[in-house]
Each structure stands twice: as C-alpha cells, then as structure tokens.
Amino acid sequence: MRVGMIGSGVQARRRAAALRPQDRLVAVAGPDTASVQDLARPAGAAVRRDWTELLERDAVDAVVVATPPHVHEDSAVAALGHGVHVLCEKPLAPSAAAAGRMMRAAAAHRRTLWCGFNHRFHPAVRALGEAVAAGGHGRALSAIAVYGHAVRPGYHTEWRADPAVVSGGQLMEQGIHLVDLVSTLLWPVRDVFAHLQSSFGLPAGLEDDAHVLLRSEQGQVAFVRSSLSQWRNRFLLEVTLEDATVRVSGLGGSYGDQTLTVEPRSSGPFTARETVFRGPDPTWREEWEAFCRATQERTLRTPDESGPRSLAIVEAAYRSARSGTWADVTTEEQ
Ligand SMILES: NC(=O)c1ccc[n+]([C@@H]2O[C@H](COP(=O)([O-])OP(=O)(O)OC[C@H]3O[C@@H](n4cnc5c(N)ncnc54)[C@H](O)[C@@H]3O)[C@@H](O)[C@H]2O)c1
Structure with missing residues (x-):
C-alpha cells in the first residue's frame, strides 16, 4: 500500500x-x-x-x-x-x-x-464482544460505560475547544468511542437521553461532561459517561447479561491495566475470572490490517455504517440535552 x-x-x-x-x-x-x-x-x-x-x-x-x-x-x-x-x-x-x-x-x-x-481492536474489548455475541451468558440486559481524563492546562486553546473546528465537546471527541462500542457490540440504539455539563468554561455547546442513556428497541439501556473531570484516566465497559457480568476496565498505559472480568450469576460462592492484557497497544496495527483487507475484499468496500451511525447517536444526545426528553436516533434513511 x-x-x-x-x-x-x-x-x-x-x-x-x-x-x-x-x-x-x-x-x-x-x-x-x-x-x-x-x-x-x-x-x-x-x-x-x-x-x-x-x-x-x-x-x-x-x-x-x-x-x-x-x-x-x-x-x-x-x-x-x-x-x-x-x-x-x-x-x-x-x-x-x-x-x-x-x-x-x-x-x-x-x-x-x-x-x-x-478501540474495537483492544483485546479485552474484542473478548467482551465475542462473549456477548456467543450468547453463552444469555441476552445483554444493560451496560455501563465510562471514559475520560482530566482537562489539560491549555485545553481552551486546542482545536478541541474551537467551535469552528468541532461540533461537539467531550462526547463527540472521546465518548464517541463508547457510542460506537455500544452500538456495534451490544445493540442498535433507538433513542437517547442526555444530560450535559460544562464546568470548565469551554465555548457554548462544547460540553466537558456527558451523561447519556442509549436505549435499544427492546428497552435495554447503556449508561455512558464521557468526561474531562476524570481526575485519573479511566475506561470501563461493563455489560450485564442474563447469566453473567462481563467487564473491561483499563486500556493499558495511562488508563491502567486492561482487564477482562467475567462474573457468573450463581447462587453459590462468589466467583470471578479475570484476564489481564499487558504489552504494547496492538489496536493501531490491527485496525490498519483490517482496513487493508477491506480495500481488497470487494464485499467490504460497501462503506461501514459505523461512522455516520455514531454521529447520528451523538447528535440525538445533543437534541435530547436541549429538549430534556428522549430523542430518536435519526439516520438519513429514515
Ligand atoms: N482513535 C483515537 O483514539 C484518537 C485519539 C486522538 C485523536 N483522534 C482523532 O484524530 C484526529 C486528529 O487528532 P490528533 O490528536 O492527531 O490532533 P493533533 O492536533 O495532534 O494533530 C492534528 C494535525 O492536523 C494538522 N492539520 C490541521 N489542519 C490541517 C489541514 N487543513 N490539512 C492537513 N493537516 C491539517 C495539524 O497541523 C496537525 O498536524 C481527530 O479527528 C481526533 O478526534 C483519535
């Protein structure tokens, strides 16, 4: 290439x-x-x-x-x-x-x-997606996802705080990874309820803290928090299934060890299985390889919908925060 x-x-x-x-x-x-x-x-x-x-x-x-x-x-x-x-x-x-x-x-x-x-290519995230898709723990019922870091000195002067460059704040910039993971690994998002906060004086319309519910057609809900007031870098994706909780915490590096935890629902003594993934971040190389394969496989050239879909969900969150009500995710086809 x-x-x-x-x-x-x-x-x-x-x-x-x-x-x-x-x-x-x-x-x-x-x-x-x-x-x-x-x-x-x-x-x-x-x-x-x-x-x-x-x-x-x-x-x-x-x-x-x-x-x-x-x-x-x-x-x-x-x-x-x-x-x-x-x-x-x-x-x-x-x-x-x-x-x-x-x-x-x-x-x-x-x-x-x-x-x-x-983020789809982090090994623990992949394993969580595979566990959900395999269905061995039953249906996914609900989820909690948290991603954030501390607002940096000088953040106000970065392009991320310039409304001429960006059309949203922390939810659009970092939280969109969680939006993508929920809508790709868990369920298609039908509607959204959001509360946005601005505590650090960013320009109007650029939130620094977003609390968002992403609801499926069947009523399953993921709570997503994306924040610049996470004083210690944090990543969490936790899914409650009918027969187990599956959790990814950390992403390696400054986000702490990337750990996959599976806690079975059982009436016996509490048990959990924990796997820690260490080593260099493989996601950039793996995503590039997947992209290269896609360029060669005609069927995969059909553009992946995840880019527009995640934006439609974030836009629904912004509409919800303005209206104070649930907002439908509207895609171009609708
Ligand atoms: N996947 C992830 O985890 C992740 C992490 C960080 C950033 N991002 C995304 O990557 C993109 C870049 O972010 P970044 O952190 O590298 O920003 P950055 O500020 O480090 O780099 C931006 C670069 O774009 C260049 N640039 C600006 N205007 C340009 C133009 N008209 N033509 C060509 N180059 C231009 C700048 O000179 C700079 O080199 C953003 O969309 C951001 O949201 C993704």
Whole structure:
C-alpha cells in the first residue's frame, strides 16, 4: 500500500508507525511544516503543503486523514474522487449529514471509507464482544460505560475547544468511542437521553461532561459517561447479561491495566475470572490490517455504517440535552 498521510500530529504519528512492512509512506501533508518534515523525512516521504497538493502529485493507494474534524469531509471526498481508499479518524465528520456525503462518495467511487475506531481492536474489548455475541451468558440486559481524563492546562486553546473546528465537546471527541462500542457490540440504539455539563468554561455547546442513556428497541439501556473531570484516566465497559457480568476496565498505559472480568450469576460462592492484557497497544496495527483487507475484499468496500451511525447517536444526545426528553436516533434513511 502506498500511503499518504494528511495531518502530522499525534494520530498521524501513531497511524504511520502502524503501517505494515510492505506499505510505504509516500507523502505527508499539513500546514505545520516542522512536524510534517519530522514524519516524512525518516520514511523518505515527500513533504506537501496541503492535501490537494498530495493528491495531485503523489501516486497513493490510500490516505489516512488524521486532522481535526473540520478537514475530514473535504479531504476524504477528494481522495475518494481520486480513486484512493480512506482511513479517516473519528469522528468521521462534524455531522451525520457530512458523514453521509462521504459514504456516498465512497460508494460512487467504489473505494473503502473506514472510520478509525481503534478501540474495537483492544483485546479485552474484542473478548467482551465475542462473549456477548456467543450468547453463552444469555441476552445483554444493560451496560455501563465510562471514559475520560482530566482537562489539560491549555485545553481552551486546542482545536478541541474551537467551535469552528468541532461540533461537539467531550462526547463527540472521546465518548464517541463508547457510542460506537455500544452500538456495534451490544445493540442498535433507538433513542437517547442526555444530560450535559460544562464546568470548565469551554465555548457554548462544547460540553466537558456527558451523561447519556442509549436505549435499544427492546428497552435495554447503556449508561455512558464521557468526561474531562476524570481526575485519573479511566475506561470501563461493563455489560450485564442474563447469566453473567462481563467487564473491561483499563486500556493499558495511562488508563491502567486492561482487564477482562467475567462474573457468573450463581447462587453459590462468589466467583470471578479475570484476564489481564499487558504489552504494547496492538489496536493501531490491527485496525490498519483490517482496513487493508477491506480495500481488497470487494464485499467490504460497501462503506461501514459505523461512522455516520455514531454521529447520528451523538447528535440525538445533543437534541435530547436541549429538549430534556428522549430523542430518536435519526439516520438519513429514515
Ligand atoms: N482513535 C483515537 O483514539 C484518537 C485519539 C486522538 C485523536 N483522534 C482523532 O484524530 C484526529 C486528529 O487528532 P490528533 O490528536 O492527531 O490532533 P493533533 O492536533 O495532534 O494533530 C492534528 C494535525 O492536523 C494538522 N492539520 C490541521 N489542519 C490541517 C489541514 N487543513 N490539512 C492537513 N493537516 C491539517 C495539524 O497541523 C496537525 O498536524 C481527530 O479527528 C481526533 O478526534 C483519535
């Protein structure tokens, strides 16, 4: 795979480091020349001022869009139009409508558009998904999901706090991973109830703490908390099934050991089975490999719905918080 990198920040570096030995970073584009050069030079890649120049000058099979969200739609649609596959960071776009336009461009040009949701590839998360899907513990009844970190000094000056760049706060930025996991691993989300808080003076409309209920057609509910007031980094995904509780806590690194716990429902003495996953984060490499496979398997080129779907759920949460009532998740088809 000849790869173009759009953006040269944290995610661009992670994604570039996850390329397979047979891939080649051909060009890096972005406005921050120093970091573009830092990423490009060791790989012998070209340094480009912006993504338009990259798409015009460099023969690439795929691009990674690793910029703030306001650049995702234009750059991805242009790349797809050049016949180039796209792995685009979450959130796929600033709105579900924009994500829908990206999906249609992918379908029209028969190219893969993949929304980067690397959390699906954490080993404990995978194991939880497999345990739920296998059905051995019965039906999933409810869930609790928590993800957060502490607001950083200077957060107000980052693009994450700029309403011209983002269309939501912490729920859109980090909580969207939980939204994706609930709607992918547990149940399709029919409607949403949300309470949003802003305690740190971010611009209007950019919450720093979100408490959200995601309800299925059958009435199962996941409680999701996504927060910038998690003074110690925290990740939790806990599912109550008919015959067991299955829990992932931690993601490794600053989020603590990634641990999968299975607690069976039983009338006997309390028992739990715990598995701890240690070692380097495999998610970037595994997601990249899955993306590469998708570009080759015609059937998988049908764009994955998870990017627009997660945005439609987050948008429903914002509508619910404004109205104080449950809000239906509306997708373009409805
Ligand atoms: N999957 C995850 O766990 C995860 C984690 C962090 C961020 N993200 C997502 O990745 C994306 C990038 O986040 P980040 O943390 O790398 O941000 P960052 O600030 O570290 O990097 C953003 C980069 O985009 C570049 N850029 C800005 N405008 C551009 C343009 N018009 N053309 C090309 N490049 C441009 C900047 O120069 C910078 O290099 C966001 O969508 C974010 O939500 C995902």
